[in-house]
Amino acid sequence: MTTSVTTATPEVHPAATPIPDILTPAIEWFGELGVFLARVVKALFTRPFEWSEFLHQLDAAGSKSLPLVALAGAATGVVLSLQSRDSLVRFGAKTMLPTMLVFSMIKEMGPIITGLVASGRIGAGIGAELGSMKVTEQIDAMEASAVNPWKYLAATRILACIVVLPLLTLTADACGILMGWIANTLAEPISLQLFMNRGMSGVMFTDFLPSTFKTLVYGFIIGAVSCFQGMRTTGGTAGVGRSATSSVVLSSLFIIVADVVLVRLIQFLFP
Amino acid sequence: MEQPVVVSGLVKSFGAQQVLKGIDLAVNRGEILAILGKSGTGKSVLLRLLIGLEKPDAGSVKILGQETTNLPMDELNEVRMKIGFLFQEGALYDSLNIAENVAFPLRRHTKLSDAERDKKVRALLLSVGLSEDLEKMPSDISGGMRKRVGLARALALDPEILLFDEPTSGLDPITAGEIGKLIRQLREERKVTSIVVTHDMHAAHYVADRLVMLKEGNILISGTWEDLEKSKDPFVAEFLSDAA
Numbered sequence: 001m002t003t004s005v006t007t008a009t010p011e012v013h014p015a016a017t018p019i020p021d022i023l024t025p026a027i028e029w030f031g032e033l034g035v036f037l038a039r040v041v042k043a044l045f046t047r048p049f050e051w052s053e054f055l056h057q058l059d060a061a062g063s064k065s066l067p068l069v070a071l072a073g074a075a076t077g078v079v080l081s082l083q084s085r086d087s088l089v090r091f092g093a094k095t096m097l098p099t100m101l102v103f104s105m106i107k108e109m110g111p112i113i114t115g116l117v118a119s120g121r122i123g124a125g126i127g128a129e130l131g132s133m134k135v136t137e138q139i140d141a142m143e144a145s146a147v148n149p150w151k152y153l154a155a156t157r158i159l160a161c162i163v164v165l166p167l168l169t170l171t172a173d174a175c176g177i178l179m180g181w182i183a184n185t186l187a188e189p190i191s192l193q194l195f196m197n198r199g200m201s202g203v204m205f206t207d208f209l210p211s212t213f214k215t216l217v218y219g220f221i222i223g224a225v226s227c228f229q230g231m232r233t234t235g236g237t238a239g240v241g242r243s244a245t246s247s248v249v250l251s252s253l254f255i256i257v258a259d260v261v262l263v264r265l266i267q268f269l270f271p
Numbered sequence: 272m273e274q275p276v277v278v279s280g281l282v283k284s285f286g287a288q289q290v291l292k293g294i295d296l297a298v299n300r301g302e303i304l305a306i307l308g309k310s311g312t313g314k315s316v317l318l319r320l321l322i323g324l325e326k327p328d329a330g331s332v333k334i335l336g337q338e339t340t341n342l343p344m345d346e347l348n349e350v351r352m353k354i355g356f357l358f359q360e361g362a363l364y365d366s367l368n369i370a371e372n373v374a375f376p377l378r379r380h381t382k383l384s385d386a387e388r389d390k391k392v393r394a395l396l397l398s399v400g401l402s403e404d405l406e407k408m409p410s411d412i413s414g415g416m417r418k419r420v421g422l423a424r425a426l427a428l429d430p431e432i433l434l435f436d437e438p439t440s441g442l443d444p445i446t447a448g449e450i451g452k453l454i455r456q457l458r459e460e461r462k463v464t465s466i467v468v469t470h471d472m473h474a475a476h477y478v479a480d481r482l483v484m485l486k487e488g489n490i491l492i493s494g495t496w497e498d499l500e501k502s503k504d505p506f507v508a509e510f511l512s513d514a515a
Contacts (some may be wrong), residue, residue, distance in 0.1 A: 071336075132365065133365070136362060137362040138362050138363070138365065139358070140319075141356070141362035141363075141421075142364075143351075145350060145375070145379070145424070146352045146379070147375075147376070148344065260344075
């Protein structure tokens with residue numbers, strides 16, 4: 001007597017190809033971020049709004065970042081002035097230096113420098129603070145006492161970041177232009193009035209406003225990513241360190257990517 | 272409502288690990304119930320499920336007659352306001368001083384004037400034995416003080432139910448005894464129902480009217496201290512030997 005044994009071969013459909021392991025955590029991360037943001041948005045539109053905490057966060061994110069952003073903007077202005085001067089002289093276009101400096105500062109350098117400096121200063125602060133609150137059960141305690149942490153902690157911080165980034169950008173722009181003038185004047189004296197007249201002569205609102213207001217998006221990125229990373233912290237004090245680091249790294253990365261998209265979008269909308 | 276806390280068929284897993292495997296539990300009004308068990312047996316998870324910090328995989332939680340497992344956030348928060356939770360390390364807000372920590376739930380959920388709120392905060396802190404250094408920050412006070420402040424904060428909204436997560440852990444025997452006395456005193460003065468998660472058998476013996484022992488996600492035994500003493504189960508005997 002013979003028995004025949006048939007072995008079923010599993011049919012692999014191309015559409016059923018598993019997602020590579022490297023992508024799974026990224027997809028999960030974006031999914032969790034989406035759920036987190038949905039909670040924050042829902043909390044944001046639930047009364048009452050946490051005004052006092054919002055004002056406190058404006059101070060923490062804004063005024064305390066101001067010196068750093070001003071310094072970074074000023075340094076950028078000096079470097080731009082020093083680096084560009086030689087090139088412009090070589091092409092006989094040194095009178096264009098004020099225009100080039102003002103355009104560079106307001107259209108790109110001011111916003112991106114502010115975004116990156118703020119992601120370091122504000123992002124690390126939020127990531128570490130919320131991370132510490134998470135691992136010491138302070139966020140649980142808040143939830144247990146019927147206070148919505150997505151509203152009290154996250155929504156206020158994200159909104160504060162959105163509001164302060166354009167203001168910080170204006171500071172960086174002003175400091176950069178001012179220090180650019182000083183650096184230029186040390187090489188070849190020129191009055192501030194003449195420098196500004198030359199610099200601002202070709203600048204239009206369509207140069208200034210979209211570039212400044214694109215930092216609203218940077219603010220959203222810094223606030224959202226840092227709050228998310230902080231509020232999902234695990235692993236004690238080591239986890240707090242990881243959250244602070246990842247807040248800075250991820251928000252900086254997303255700001256650079258967003259910058260590419262926003263610059264193209266601005267060029268399309270304001271040709 | 273004679274049983275403010277009723278739990279039935281409660282199941283909770285984290286990944287592949289099933290921490291609670293179908294817990295049935297009811298706590299009588301004014302009762303102090305101690306939940307005992309080895310570390311990692313799901314005692315703290317049970318407390319977190321009671322207050323809605325975790326969602327169960329199956330089963331039901333009724334707090335003051337209301338099923339809470341699927342409540343929307345607003346309604347869940349209404350229930351939470353009737354529960355005070357003392358966290359293991361106090362979970363005081365780092366950025367607020369002692370008085371502000373206790374005032375936090377009052378600011379959010381009551382319409383007391385500043386003067387009324389200050390008066391209530393002082394009264395709450397006095398009730399847990401603190402009357403000085405109310406401006407100190409949490410990082411500047413001892414572990415025992417942190418628990419007292421945490422307890423005062425948990426009492427701020429006059430809860431009907433109190434949940435204690437390891438209230439005596441990390442404390443010296445004298446301070447642990449004082450916290451135990453406070454728990455009993457609260458029952459006498461406020462008629463609150465208390466659930467105390469602990470592995471401190473001395474504290475459990477002193478404060479609890481009834482004890483529940485968890486083992487491997489199930490309730491191994493439930494009863495008074497005397498009932499546990501009569502148990503022939505070697506696990507129970509080993510646990511009780513700690514308090515001998």
